[in-house]
Amino acid sequence: MSACRRRTAIAAVLSPAMAVSLVACGQGGESAGSGGTAPGEGGFAIGLLLSQNVQTRWEAFDKPLIEKKIKELCADCATEYANAEGDVATQQQQVETLIDKDVRVLLLSAVNFRSLRSSVERAHDAGIPVVAYDGLVEGPIAAHVSFDNEQVGRVQGEALLKALGDKAEGGQIVMMNGPQTSPTHLAFEKGARSVLEGKVRIGKTYDTPGWSQETAHTNMDGAIAALGADSIDGVYAANDGLATGVISALKAAGIDPLPPVTGQDADLAAVRRIITGEQYMSVYKPFKAEADAAAEMAVALGRGEKLDRIADTTVDTATTKDIPAVLLDPVPVTVDDIKATVVEDGVYTTEQICIPEIASACKKAGLTE
Template sequence: MALSSAACGGDGGAGEGGFRVGLLLPSRALPRWEHSDKPLIESGLKRLCPDCTMEYANAENDAARQRQQISTMITRGVGVLILDAADTRALRSSIQEARRAGVPVVAYDRLAEGPISGFVSFDGGEVGRLQGEALLKAMGPGASGRTVVMMNGDPTSPNAAWYRRGALSVLEGKVKIARSYETLGWTAHNAHDNMSAAIAALGPDRIDGVLAANDAIAAGVISAFKKAGVRNPPPVTGQDADLEGLRRIVRGEQDMTVYKPFGKEAAAAAAMAVALGRGEEADEVATTTIDSPTTKDIPSVLLKPNAVTAADIEKTLVRDGVYTVEQICTPKLRRACDRIGLTG
């Protein structure tokens, strides 16, 4: 294959049998990218390919910047790219550039368009279903017919639509979706503005639940209710198991989050990148295939997410070593942690 020379110490070499792997993440808006994904992928690469090195770039939510970062890495001779696209459509030309240069691209977390060689993520439909099911349960008996606001993710991310479809598969026909918003940049600030508009339009007492696509959006939703003087907001979902999201769950402000074991995702991405960099097929790692708008039968790994409520924190995130009880239970939250049995 065209990749063999890079894998064996050509321009992409980093010692015998090694090569350079480019990791491109989309932003710093979510804590997980810098705090979890980057170090986990780097350690996974080192474990599988001790002579490999990793080059890293963060797009700061700027697709044009990420295009330049990809071009720079190709010019510097990386053997393979792991790409979480800041904009999955806008990066198509860069992925085509990589293909022309003989550099395979593993799409990470978001399904990028263009000739990618593999894809690693979590099952987005299942994420949405878990959120929808948790919201119905939190609203209690008689949830049918109640009013829900949907606070979706960034429309440039295919994951946002994936999550939304999964949630609607549970909610449609059971609740009234009074408002539905897209959250540019997945930011708490934009979510706050959208939720404030929903509260003004509907009235706070007429909102029975909020399907928030992730924890940053949940933070904006909850802050909007607080600003509107609502002391006991309705159930609010989340995703990503951010530390602050878990603390809101402990306080009783947020009902749940979705935990996606990033270690498994990072390990799968590292394994696929190493296989491709060595001139092997992504099928060696993939467990299924998926279609993008531009490419059919992409070798893929789609992992299973987990719903987390207050009762699940210790047996999921603490057990897996993502956080310690001490990190979650600040002195101000100690009594709340004791109430839910989060004692370490």
């Protein structure tokens, strides 16, 4: 490992004004990076490690969008990809594998933001800057790309209050959160509670390991049994997968009409449920903007460039301060917003959304004629 490359990783965890710059690196006969290629010249390998595939977005959107943008920015760069499928030990081994492969930068969506700290430290010690993708991770990360996750929670909470109408004051809801091991879950819940607490009664709160739909279904069964079918005015579901489990439990209990249920990620199945009225809303997070920013950061770090032109803010973790960051704005999606968001942005076509089973609902929503 060259001294130049080690300095790159160290500098990359500082504030944007002190971000990595290798103007002097590669001089005096010293090579930098794999294959003896100085940063800024030729291609290099970028590791991409995603945390899970329970949510369809990761394989369907994030992975191909990141890979495409990397190729646009660096035609000779290669992407080394792996998905941990929700397993911490698997992801730790994947990090080790990519360190051995001498990738120059690592894009990491961590399964567990604390348990992956040692892996981030290993990459840092190997001179490989780590970009935390979609959620933060402890350890000396070089940069962070995500959405403003507290704002995601606030958007969900505000939408739920709007859907509750007169029941917003004193009504009772259930909170179906993600896993405690996810920093994004903690931010979602914090944002949602900042809006909901003091307005509605939170009758039951659940954490959902692995973002499991089945666990969400089981937990919702428990909430119905504990609170009563007629006493649940709404459900805060942190994402569309959890909303799937929640709604299936509500339907199995014979609850009709269904109370408003939130979601997130604008999964295709969720968009269809929004059209039919089974789910009130989701949160659309323009994946291309997030993927593009991550790819730009990775390529810039690999070339030894500053992040000032990309990162417009900083974030802190328990271990690292002033991390250069891009935090994008989430967009609420109800039945009235589908055409102007996921359809207009080309995420889904109306033909993909409007299957025969929901044709009449699509027409009513103004998606088809």
